[in-house]
Amino acid sequence: MPLSAAAPRRPQAGNRAYLFITPFLVCFVLLFLLPLAYAGYLSLFKDQLVGGTVFVGLDNYLRAVQDARLLDGVLRVALFFLIQVPIMLLVALAVALAVDSGLLRLANMFRLGVFIPYAVPSVVAALMWGYLYGPDFGPLTQLGERLGFAAPRLLGDSWMLASLGNIVTWEFAGYNMIILFSALRTVPVERYEAAAVDGAGPWRIAWHIKIPALRPALLLCLIFSVIGSFQLFAEPNLIQRLAPTVIDSSYTPNLYAYSLAFTSQQVNYAAAVSFLLGFVILVVSYAVLLLTTRRPRR
Amino acid sequence: MTTTIERPRSRRRTAAGSHVARRPRSERRSNLLTLGMGALLVYFLFPLFWLVIAATKNTGDLFSTFGLWLGEDFSLFSNIQATFTHNHGEYARWMANTLVYAVVSAVGAASLATFAGYGFAxxxxxxxxxxxxxxxxxxxxxxxxxxxxxxxxxxxxxxxNTPWAIILPSLVSPFGLFLMWVYARDAVSDSVLEAARIDGAGELTIFFKVTLRSLVPGFVTVLLFTLVATWNNYFLPLIMLNDPSYYPITVGLSSWSAQAVGGNGSNAELLASVVTGSLLSIIPLIAAFLLLQRYWQSGLSAGAVKE
Structure with a gap:
C-alpha cells in the first residue's frame, strides 16, 4: 500500500494530529496488541498436574507443528480455500460485470438480491442450509424425490466440504460482488468510449479493460477470502450437530483451538495453536500477494 | 468524492444506451444475460424463500410437508408468539442485546476510525x-x-461474561481505519482547511463544522460493516458469555437449535421457533442495508479503488 503517495501536509499542525489518532491508538494497543502479547506469553507455559504452571519455551509450538489433528485441519481448510474461493470470486466477478455492463434488465434488483445473503448471520445461514441439506426431510431431498432422482448425501463424508463451501459461497459472493462493482464504478468512462469507438463490443471491453482495472479490488477480495477460509468456524460448528460423525472437534483449525481451550482446558496449548493459525494465515496472505503482484517476465 | 463517482455513472448509461441502439445484437444478448443472472438470483434467494415458507409452518408440518411450499396450517402468528414467549421471552432479550452490542460497537468503531483516519490523512x-x-x-x-x-x-x-467482552473487541477496526484514511485523503480539500485555519478556527471546530459532512459516506460505510460484523459475530460471544441473559441472537439461536436437534430430551417443538426466530433476526439488517445503500455504495467505491 502506497503510504508515501499521500500529499505532503502542513508540518505546524503536527501535534494536533494526536488529538485525532490517540483514541484509536489506545484501543488498538489495549485490545489488539496486548491480548496478542499476553497470549504469546501464555503460549510459552504449560499447565501440569504435578508442579502447576511451568515455563516450557517453544514446546507448545513444537508439539503443534507435529500435531496430526491440527495439520489435517489446516490441509482441509487449504483445500477448501483452493476450490471454494475461485468459484465464489468467479460468481462475484460475473455478477459485477453483468450488472455494470448496461446489458442487464433490472440491474439494481440483481445487485441487491445477490448482496442480501451478506446481511444474514453465518449462524442463520448454516441453520438454513443444514435444514435444506437434511437427508430425511430436507427440501433438496424432497425435490430430488419428486423429480425422480436420489439427491446425494450432502451431509455425508464425501460431500461435507462441498456443502460447507456452498454455504460460504452463498454468504459472501454478494459481498465480494459489491466490492468489485464499486471498483468498476470508478473506472473512467473515457476508456470505454474510446474502446467502443474502436468497435469493441461489451465482452471485449469487459475482458480487456474492466478485468485488468479490477486487479487491486480482486486482490483485496482474495486476501479477505484467505482469512475467511482459514478461520472457518461457525458453519462447521453448527453443521456438526447434524453430522457429528463427519465433523469432529478438529475438522477446522479453529474448531480445534476452541475445543482445546474450552473442552479439554489446555489453555496454553490453545494459545499456541491460535498463534500458529494466525501465522499460517499471514504467510498464505503474503504468498497470495507475492504470486499475484509478480511482474511478468520479459 | 461523491460527485466524481456519480458523474461517470450517468455518462456511462448514455454511452451504453447509444451502443445498444447501434448494434441490435446486444439487445438479444441482454435477454440471455438477464436469464442467466435470473438463475443465479434464484440460487441466492431460494434459501430465504424457504425460510419465509418454513416460518409459516408448525413443527409437524416442517417435517411432513413439502419444504418449498405452504403446509396444512398457516402458523406464522402462533410461531411468532411462541418465539417471543419461550423461556420467559429470552428471544426479545437476545434481540435487544444484539441491537445494543451492534449499535454501540458500530458507532464506536466508526467514530474511532473516522477520527484516526482523518488524523492520518x-x-x-x-x-x-x-x-x-x-x-x-x-x-x-x-x-x-x-x-x-x-x-x-x-x-x-x-x-x-459481561457485555463489554463483546463491545470492546469490536471497537478496533483496522480495515475501517484504512477506509477512512483513504476517504479523508480524497474527500477533504486542503484549501478549505487552510481557509478555515486562517479564519482562526480550532482543529476540532474545523473537523466538526467543515470536514465531518464530507466524511459521512465513509463513516456510514464503516458503521454498517462493523454493525454487520458485530450483529453476525458468533465465535467471540460463544467463548466470552456463559449467562444466556447476555447472549446475542446468534448464540441464542444456536443454543435453541442445539436443544431442538439434540438427542436425549430434545425439544423438537422448538424447531419452529428456531426457524421463525431466524427469519425475524435477519429483517433489521436487510432493512438497514436497503435504506442506507446510497451511503455505503459511494463509501465503498473510495476504498475499493485506492488500495
Whole structure:
C-alpha cells in the first residue's frame, strides 16, 4: 500500500494530529496488541498436574507443528480455500460485470438480491442450509424425490466440504460482488468510449479493460477470502450437530483451538495453536500477494 | 468524492444506451444475460424463500410437508408468539442485546476510525508512516485468531461474561481505519482547511463544522460493516458469555437449535421457533442495508479503488 503517495501536509499542525489518532491508538494497543502479547506469553507455559504452571519455551509450538489433528485441519481448510474461493470470486466477478455492463434488465434488483445473503448471520445461514441439506426431510431431498432422482448425501463424508463451501459461497459472493462493482464504478468512462469507438463490443471491453482495472479490488477480495477460509468456524460448528460423525472437534483449525481451550482446558496449548493459525494465515496472505503482484517476465 | 463517482455513472448509461441502439445484437444478448443472472438470483434467494415458507409452518408440518411450499396450517402468528414467549421471552432479550452490542460497537468503531483516519490523512507527524503501516498490517490478523487471546486476557481482568467482552473487541477496526484514511485523503480539500485555519478556527471546530459532512459516506460505510460484523459475530460471544441473559441472537439461536436437534430430551417443538426466530433476526439488517445503500455504495467505491 502506497503510504508515501499521500500529499505532503502542513508540518505546524503536527501535534494536533494526536488529538485525532490517540483514541484509536489506545484501543488498538489495549485490545489488539496486548491480548496478542499476553497470549504469546501464555503460549510459552504449560499447565501440569504435578508442579502447576511451568515455563516450557517453544514446546507448545513444537508439539503443534507435529500435531496430526491440527495439520489435517489446516490441509482441509487449504483445500477448501483452493476450490471454494475461485468459484465464489468467479460468481462475484460475473455478477459485477453483468450488472455494470448496461446489458442487464433490472440491474439494481440483481445487485441487491445477490448482496442480501451478506446481511444474514453465518449462524442463520448454516441453520438454513443444514435444514435444506437434511437427508430425511430436507427440501433438496424432497425435490430430488419428486423429480425422480436420489439427491446425494450432502451431509455425508464425501460431500461435507462441498456443502460447507456452498454455504460460504452463498454468504459472501454478494459481498465480494459489491466490492468489485464499486471498483468498476470508478473506472473512467473515457476508456470505454474510446474502446467502443474502436468497435469493441461489451465482452471485449469487459475482458480487456474492466478485468485488468479490477486487479487491486480482486486482490483485496482474495486476501479477505484467505482469512475467511482459514478461520472457518461457525458453519462447521453448527453443521456438526447434524453430522457429528463427519465433523469432529478438529475438522477446522479453529474448531480445534476452541475445543482445546474450552473442552479439554489446555489453555496454553490453545494459545499456541491460535498463534500458529494466525501465522499460517499471514504467510498464505503474503504468498497470495507475492504470486499475484509478480511482474511478468520479459 | 461523491460527485466524481456519480458523474461517470450517468455518462456511462448514455454511452451504453447509444451502443445498444447501434448494434441490435446486444439487445438479444441482454435477454440471455438477464436469464442467466435470473438463475443465479434464484440460487441466492431460494434459501430465504424457504425460510419465509418454513416460518409459516408448525413443527409437524416442517417435517411432513413439502419444504418449498405452504403446509396444512398457516402458523406464522402462533410461531411468532411462541418465539417471543419461550423461556420467559429470552428471544426479545437476545434481540435487544444484539441491537445494543451492534449499535454501540458500530458507532464506536466508526467514530474511532473516522477520527484516526482523518488524523492520518490530514496531518504530518513523526512516525506517521510506520504507525499507519503497523495498523494496516494487522488487517490480515484474523479476528478469530485474536478471539482466544482476547478471552485469555479478559478472563484475567474479569471482563468475560459481561457485555463489554463483546463491545470492546469490536471497537478496533483496522480495515475501517484504512477506509477512512483513504476517504479523508480524497474527500477533504486542503484549501478549505487552510481557509478555515486562517479564519482562526480550532482543529476540532474545523473537523466538526467543515470536514465531518464530507466524511459521512465513509463513516456510514464503516458503521454498517462493523454493525454487520458485530450483529453476525458468533465465535467471540460463544467463548466470552456463559449467562444466556447476555447472549446475542446468534448464540441464542444456536443454543435453541442445539436443544431442538439434540438427542436425549430434545425439544423438537422448538424447531419452529428456531426457524421463525431466524427469519425475524435477519429483517433489521436487510432493512438497514436497503435504506442506507446510497451511503455505503459511494463509501465503498473510495476504498475499493485506492488500495
Amino acid at each position: 490530514r496531518y504530518t507527524f513523526r512516525g506517521r508512516g510506520p504507525l499507519l503501516g503497523l495498523i494496516l498490517g494487522t488487517i490480515m490478523v484474523p479476528t478469530t485468531a485474536l478471539a482466544i487471546p482476547t478471552y485469555l486476557l479478559f478472563s484475567k481482568v474479569d471482563l468475560v
